[in-house]
Amino acid sequence: MVSNAGIMGSGSVESATPAMMDRMVAVNLTGTYRVAHFALPYLMMTRGHFLSVCSTAAVAHSPLQGQYCASKAGVWALIDCLRQEVAHRGVDVGALCPSFVVPEPDEIRPVDKVMESLWGEPNLGGKQSVSVGEVADVALWMMRKRAREAVAPRKMSYVIKWPRLIQKMVERAYPPQAIEAAVTASRQLATQGRVVSTDLGHEDDGNPAGRPAA
Template sequence: MTRTGSALRAGRTAPLHGRTVVVTGAARGVGAALVRELSRRGARPALLGHEGAELEAVAASLPTPALAHEADITDDAALERAAAVVRERLGPPYAVVANAGVAEGGPFAGSDPADWRRVVDVNLTGSAATARTFLPDLFGTKGYYLQVASLASLAAAPMMSAYCASKAGAESFAHSLRAEVAHRGVDVGIGYLNWIDTAMIRDADRYPVMRELRAHLPRPARRTLTPEQAAARLATAVEQRSAAVYLPRWLRLAQAARAALPPAVLWVTRRELGRLEAEAPLRHTGLLGEGGAADRRAARPRP
């Protein structure tokens, strides 16, 4: 077989082989699992996020060339610097996965305004900033942008107002961007993930109200999946340039029934929140998990 024929065959069987893929929030959890899966499939991952030492450790463990670069995705200048390094070291990105996210929980009325804004800044504004920074590359490579969303994009839950608002906004942003860039040869996908066993979710479960509310979801909706399961589905979405990916697959049904979800949530929580509040005051969580702590340490000073 000729070298050209071998390359064509490799492109069909390993569509990410040798291609640069940027993943934000790659130091741990779904992001770290995703870059491992992308590398296993032949991609050259660029890992962006806080926690430089953790990013470097993940990058060093990969079987393909990779780059770790510490950056706050809400800092436009930092993102531009990161993009320049990615282009120089790995080449222009073929795909970008906006995975970075933080969460906080508790009653909205007494929430910390700074934490509330930070969740929206990272999950929504930071995702948009990531897209804006790398779109020139994706136009050149006719590439793919994947927005990691959530079940919270489809069904807002109490005690998670910032997270739900930010993920619903990120979903709408991705739909708008898809329509705007399709004629330029760029595809945009949305990844809808349910509960994933990450530090964020484990931290949330330390708070009785967060744990109890999840326990009252229907059995399929409260099942926790592994980061590796999420990574496998997201990596396949990048390979196939999917418009939407659901984990678990039944979330597609929630998409179809989303108009009926708010009344169902209200019916359950009206009773359960009253009971829980009578038992003990509802506490705020602050930014959840090790990723939330890292974001709090690294975030630029806010006025």
């Protein structure tokens, strides 16, 4: 069983809406919980394997992504707890943590102006990217090996091996002026009633915060 549904977005804790936080947790964390909850009877009967698609953001937390990072960190903790609960029943539980996933050619992904202010580009795909196919390959490898955790691309496995070190590196990566520029961009969107989210609408589609995009 693979739990893959998820959304992401960006915004400062100061200006991102509570609706955005609620929705992020509902889909990313509670959604994973629900899939596991209803799948467990079958998995215990078949001694199966539950694989949750998490994120490197579960252990590497960047500014302006508090909602997303918190929801994925919750998934990481949930999977750790579940693994201990069902191991003696012959059920294996794994967490797959992709880095930045490159959009498919036919996928329309809005430019995230908040993170562009922080990163200096719309996304970090050119530096730490992974294709959808690569993520699928790692997922298949995990299911064959019944592995407990992996990163896609696998060459970035150091992210989950040394999370404290990685977090220190993340915190040193962004100068104060870049963070302030991103916080300002988030605040400006909030005053317009807009958010940056793959689920709630984005900054240039005119959807007010909290209303799902069509």
